[in-house]
Amino acid sequence: MAGHSKWANIKRRKGAQDAKRSKIFTKLIKEITVAAKEGGEDPDANPRLRLAINNAKGANMPKDTIERAVQKGSGADSENYTEASYEGYATHGVAVFVETMTDNINRTVANVRSAFSKNGGSLGTNGSLEFIFDRKGIFNFKLPDGADIDQLTLEIIDAGAEEVEVEDGYMHLSCAMEDFGAVQRKLDDLNIEAENAELQRIPQNRIPLNDEAFEEVYKLIEVLEDDDDVQKVYHNIDATDEQMERM
Structure with missing residues (x-):
């Protein structure tokens, strides 16, 4: 960014x-x-x-x-959910990847397709955005009191972390999808509970937009995020600080 x-x-x-x-x-x-x-x-x-x-x-x-x-x-009567993902483009060439979890796949497909079409975007085929997004594990946690940051960093890197940053008393790290479990186990061994730990889709390259274009694309993202069947929405906008504040 x-x-x-x-x-x-x-x-x-x-x-x-x-x-x-x-x-x-x-x-x-x-x-x-x-x-x-x-x-x-x-x-x-x-x-x-x-x-x-x-x-x-x-x-x-x-x-x-x-x-x-x-x-x-x-429980025995728990609902059955289907996980499905959708890939497409918003206006201005912005890539949008949508992850859903639904008990009615027909409803979800219709809603996602409608969101794209009504906001100037278009759905693509599954796999069409694989060259844009990398699957990465992301962890964020508060540093333990008195932690030796250098030693902690080395241990986490040995477990598979690729990038590690420390900011405002927190450690943020990323790893390859394949190393997600190993990093999670290392944190468990160190009695560290991450405040956020998940697999994300990280764009390899980002697209800067002027404010007008940003508002246009963000309307699509907002509609998708407001859908109860949608779990996560990823995009490759290179947003400015001011644009992120508006989000």
Whole structure:
């Protein structure tokens, strides 16, 4: 991102998302429910559930809400969700990757297609954006009191971290998708609980937009993010600080 580190952008984006907390909670609850249904209600034996719970805690979700989501997923009458992704382009050549989780795939396809078409974009075929986005593990956590930062950095790099930055008492790191589990296990061994840990799609190159073009493209992104079936939306906009604040 222009003018600041990508970690600052991730933090700023998270702050913007916190303003839509109810939407964020809906998506996190769905992930917890699916994780519990697929792998059981014990987070120690279910890495996906453990990760989902940690992310929910990082978003300040109440403990009882998390517990209800786990119980819902582990129940015999829990809903069946299908995970699907969609790839396309917004106006001005901006690539948009959409991850969904739905109990009605026909509804989701129709909504995503409508969002693109009504906002000047177009859906592409699956795999059409593989050359634009890299799948990376992203971790953000508060540094333990008295931590030896150099030693901690070396241990995490040995586990598979590719980039490590320290900022405002937090450590931010990325790793290859294949090393996500190894890095997670290393943090567990160090008794470090990440406030946010997830697989993200990181663009290899970003597109700068003037304010008018940015507002135009962001309308599509906003419509997609407001859809309850949509879990995550990725794009390759090279946004300025001012544009990120508006988001």
